[in-house]
Amino acid sequence: MPSGPALLEVEHLTKEYRNVVALNDISFSIFDGVTGILGENGAGKSTAIKILLGLVRPTSGSAMVLGENASESIGVRARLGYMPEHDCLPSQVSAAEFLTHMAELSGLPPSVARTRAADTLRHTGLFEERYRAIGGYSTGMKQRVKLGQALVHDPAFVFLDEPTAGLDPLGREEMLDLVRKTHQEFGISVLLSSHLMADVERTCDRIIVLQGGRLVHAGDVGQFTKETETVFIEVDTNRERLVAALELRGVGVSADGGGLTIEGPDESVYDHIRDALVESQAPLRRMAPRRRALAELFERDASASPDGRIA
Amino acid sequence: MTIHSAGLAAPPAAHTGTVFDIGYRGYTGVREGRNRSRLAIFKDGVRIAMGFGRGGRAKILPWAFIALLSLISLIMAMIAGAAERLGGPGAAEKMNLPSHGDFYGIASIILFLFAAVVAPELLCRDRREGTINLYLVRPLTGTDYVFSRWAAFTAVMTLTAWLPQVILFLGLSMGDPVPVVYLRNHWLDFPRFLAAGVAMAAYTTTLAMLIASFTNRRAYASVFLIGLFVITTPFTVGLAEEIGGAAGQWVSMFNLTNIPLHVNDVIFGEVSEMTEDAPARTLPAAVRVGWYFLWTLIPAGVLWWRYRRLSP
Numbered sequence: 001m002p003s004g005p006a007l008l009e010v011e012h013l014t015k016e017y018r019n020v021v022a023l024n025d026i027s028f029s030i031f032d033g034v035t036g037i038l039g040e041n042g043a044g045k046s047t048a049i050k051i052l053l054g055l056v057r058p059t060s061g062s063a064m065v066l067g068e069n070a071s072e073s074i075g076v077r078a079r080l081g082y083m084p085e086h087d088c089l090p091s092q093v094s095a096a097e098f099l100t101h102m103a104e105l106s107g108l109p110p111s112v113a114r115t116r117a118a119d120t121l122r123h124t125g126l127f128e129e130r131y132r133a134i135g136g137y138s139t140g141m142k143q144r145v146k147l148g149q150a151l152v153h154d155p156a157f158v159f160l161d162e163p164t165a166g167l168d169p170l171g172r173e174e175m176l177d178l179v180r181k182t183h184q185e186f187g188i189s190v191l192l193s194s195h196l197m198a199d200v201e202r203t204c205d206r207i208i209v210l211q212g213g214r215l216v217h218a219g220d221v222g223q224f225t226k227e228t229e230t231v232f233i234e235v236d237t238n239r240e241r242l243v244a245a246l247e248l249r250g251v252g253v254s255a256d257g258g259g260l261t262i263e264g265p266d267e268s269v270y271d272h273i274r275d276a277l278v279e280s281q282a283p284l285r286r287m288a289p290r291r292r293a294l295a296e297l298f299e300r301d302a303s304a305s306p307d308g309r310i311a
Numbered sequence: 312m313t314i315h316s317a318g319l320a321a322p323p324a325a326h327t328g329t330v331f332d333i334g335y336r337g338y339t340g341v342r343e344g345r346n347r348s349r350l351a352i353f354k355d356g357v358r359i360a361m362g363f364g365r366g367g368r369a370k371i372l373p374w375a376f377i378a379l380l381s382l383i384s385l386i387m388a389m390i391a392g393a394a395e396r397l398g399g400p401g402a403a404e405k406m407n408l409p410s411h412g413d414f415y416g417i418a419s420i421i422l423f424l425f426a427a428v429v430a431p432e433l434l435c436r437d438r439r440e441g442t443i444n445l446y447l448v449r450p451l452t453g454t455d456y457v458f459s460r461w462a463a464f465t466a467v468m469t470l471t472a473w474l475p476q477v478i479l480f481l482g483l484s485m486g487d488p489v490p491v492v493y494l495r496n497h498w499l500d501f502p503r504f505l506a507a508g509v510a511m512a513a514y515t516t517t518l519a520m521l522i523a524s525f526t527n528r529r530a531y532a533s534v535f536l537i538g539l540f541v542i543t544t545p546f547t548v549g550l551a552e553e554i555g556g557a558a559g560q561w562v563s564m565f566n567l568t569n570i571p572l573h574v575n576d577v578i579f580g581e582v583s584e585m586t587e588d589a590p591a592r593t594l595p596a597a598v599r600v601g602w603y604f605l606w607t608l609i610p611a612g613v614l615w616w617r618y619r620r621l622s623p
Contacts, residue, residue, distance in 0.1 A: 053448050074450050078342050082448040088441035092365050104351035105449040107342035116338060123335040133366070149445060154338035186335055 013061035022047040026215040036200030039210035081150035081158035091135030106153035140171035232290040234259035238282035245276035356463025376425040384475035388482020411500040416585025426515035427536035431523035439527040457618035468512035476504040507575040521610040563591040573599035
């Protein structure tokens, strides 16, 4: 359950660009912690973040950030951090100089900015490389600089837009660890935008799901994970007999290529699967948990309520 | 290491040490707001223009221009000094050697090249590399950003214009057999070249930054600006001569290189070597100064308008 006041509050927010509705009457609140905002490309994630940062004015509705109206208060941005998805780093300057500059841009005095730049680069694992020009960094190192510039001024809240974009599996793990650490150890709340369910599941406490500008889900990540998990089964023979045995036990099953997908498993479902396999004498080749693709989730959630509160 | 804890005896002083927490820490100190942000953009602009904190290649161009301008003024001072020594006191003035009032005219092409090559770097790179997206999510507006960048390059340009004039002033003073007499007779040149330098810097910076606001590539902006100055000068000079009369005077006013030089003439109260053949030189001072402000304020307004609503 969330504690304390909402850090971000969105009420009936709508944003239209000529004939395109980017956000359609969405409402949610975000409290202390790590919250994921999940959606496919064009779902409205970036528009929502831009409105929360006060860069874009909503067509209607309101967005309050740290108690201030996002589109009217420029000063509140001194307590916000933003890590964009796309390239945004100067190639010719060193990470130390760049972070110092960004800290000053957020209002920190120069001597403090220099100290904080060094501390932040140590936190993001770039301390040894801090005097090299950023242009010579790898993709993973650049992502760390992007995270560092978002944290260098010690924001109360930080927006991370696709922080794992372009990273290899190891780099992705390290970045997600850093994100988690950012909240757990430094007390900075995070809104992580991603189109990868696994990133959100691994890092976030709560989740907001957008589709086509509408809010389709808002709640606890554990609950969302439970609701969206399936089990994939592949057998060598007697597939029809297995389906019949599962249906007889009230287990929802659907064909998935050469295998079968079983909806929303809980502990009792695994017992039913075991019994049905024995009864149908179907030799099991493979059984593995599997998550629905985002597109499938959105089809399923399309009729959900457009109003939500992260609880 | 010393352990300051109740119930534990302190070990010998030889083993004392300090534990530093060098990790990330929260910040509870003062946040200085938008003025600090503007100052940060200004400082960064100066560093970009002069190549500070960048590799050696970034320093070559600005410092080469500054060295060249200083060399010109040094040569002018040496020639004047030699004339004084060889021809006696007042010889330089009798020979009508170029002085402070002529310097900006003589150096104008170098000053324009400096602005055309260096100024676009302050705007183009931020847009090309996307860094401006990070700036505008800080407590900073597009107006704050572009004004701070403009102020940064105007400051660099002003100092670049002033430095050779100061060298020339010192050179002429020391070249005179009686420096105190020179200073007494020519002290007014000092505020005059300071004012004319500001006029030159504001005009060239504004035009260069306006052109730079239309492209992400510094090279495109530089080539366009050099072309603009190079093409308008012979074109307007030829056309003004061809037409003649009042119309010719107004055609001559479109010589972009001469616009700040006419203001220089007004400030020094005499026509410089570069404008002595321009038909526009005979127009009233108020018209020439007004024309200068028109060519500075309108581009500045367009530049501001382009950045006013900029967002990532």
